[in-house]
Amino acid sequence: MDYTLLIVQMLNGLQLGLLLFLVASGLTLVFGILDFVNLAHGSIYMVGAFICASLTLWLGNFLLAVVIALPLTGAVGYAIEVLVARRLYDKDHLDHVLGTFGLILVLDTLAHMIWGPAGITVPLPAWLDGQVEIFDGAVIPTFRLLIIAVGLAVAGGLFWLVNYTKLGMLIRAGASNRTMVAALGVDIQTLFALVFALGAMLAGLAGMLIAPITTASIGMGGQIIITAFVVIIIGGIGSMKGAFIAALLVGVIDTMGRSFLDSGFALFMSRDAAETAAPAVSAMMIYILMAAILAFKPQGLFPPKVR
């Protein structure tokens, strides 16, 4: 076993997991509190990436671009809540799916009109573009380390927000009994719009962080949204802690599956067969994980107790 590769891949898995968490945290807040299925959450991830890409090219500074793109993406989320989502909360889930699927088409087309059909490559400043050697022979791109650091910081910030601030208490109270929160004098509709905007900002941040690696492109939200749903279902819908743990699980298992499954299979089947089977199975790993977890915990790992 190659331990250097193992550790590098663990870090890659951690990085993927933290990006997933950024997307899933907003999704689980909105689904958990508002009981609203937002397929277009992935499109906000894309919008964040494009806004940041344009700003980077314009300002010539990636980090400054991120700082400016964050509130802009939050504002896009706020607008979507007021214009679209708010009208759908009372309807059933199928209407949410149809409505937000329409929103995906609209946002994709808008992105196409504004940014063109080709993806935008996002250049990194030199000091982020290199690699660092964490120890003998284990080399990892500096930018991936930054993603890990940002992801952990955001997770910590969210944990603090939800558990220790008055806003967090209201978010949790609103998830369990919005009528009562309103009857005690809180403008729950504005609170929900803020939560929605916060979720959009986090998804946008994930898009901004991935853009320098994969480019900002139309349709980039499609894959991540499915994985993000897997994450929040495994974690327990509405649970921030669950989303965090599930995102890391999914990130690590997905990355490990892709890099080590073929050598694992080769232990008990021919190399040829292993090389054919491994990619197919590794693509399914997270769904197998979800099925296995739901078999034992139908509500996911940490179902929030709200009733």
Added chain:
Amino acid sequence: MMLKISNLTTHYGPSQALFGLDLHIGTGEVATLLGRNGMGKTTTINSIMGIVPASGGSITFDGVELVGRASFKTANLGLGLVPEGRQIFPNLTLEENLIATASNHLKQDNPWTMDKVLNMFPSLQDRRKFMGNLLSGGEQQMLAIGRALMTNPKLLILDEATEGLAPLVRQIIWDALALIRETGTSILVVDKNLKDLLRLADRNFIIERGKIVWSGTSDELRADREALHRYLGV
């Protein structure tokens, strides 16, 4: 009049629950709303709070019309609700239940604080870190009162103030209401324990099938055997 309800009607879909109800409470007064189950007490309270939309009539609070007003805006005029069934947030600790919605929109002097609430209900002291769903019924009711007080209301509304509570806990609640009354807060209270209610109240309203059929002072009600028997079955 602080709260004035005139000719209020409320429907649940096609079925009507309130049929032109009139009720009024003056500043600093304690009023009761009495009546058998299903007569419309909760509906009246929920109509005041905007939880259930009124279909007609008028409710004014300090001259502001409440019909058609968003629930949170009504609450922020100074109405504090202790709802039927308590409706404690189960996933928040006792302390968080008190803090989450605390406010002082009217900038009242000597606002309620967590310490004041815990002083009034000392048995909540060592439950501060307990989740709402792990509290006993009595603790939940004290918490619901504290939670409403922490919004610093001018009018406290209690729906079934002591329902399902042990006599000892009931007494704590009645004592607390007497104390709250002393601070000048008006109270509208629904309950079944006539004796305790009448001792506390300035004015009583009896509701039957969505209408007020009797109103008067506590002395008048104690004296009116027929009303007591006919409307309340005692």
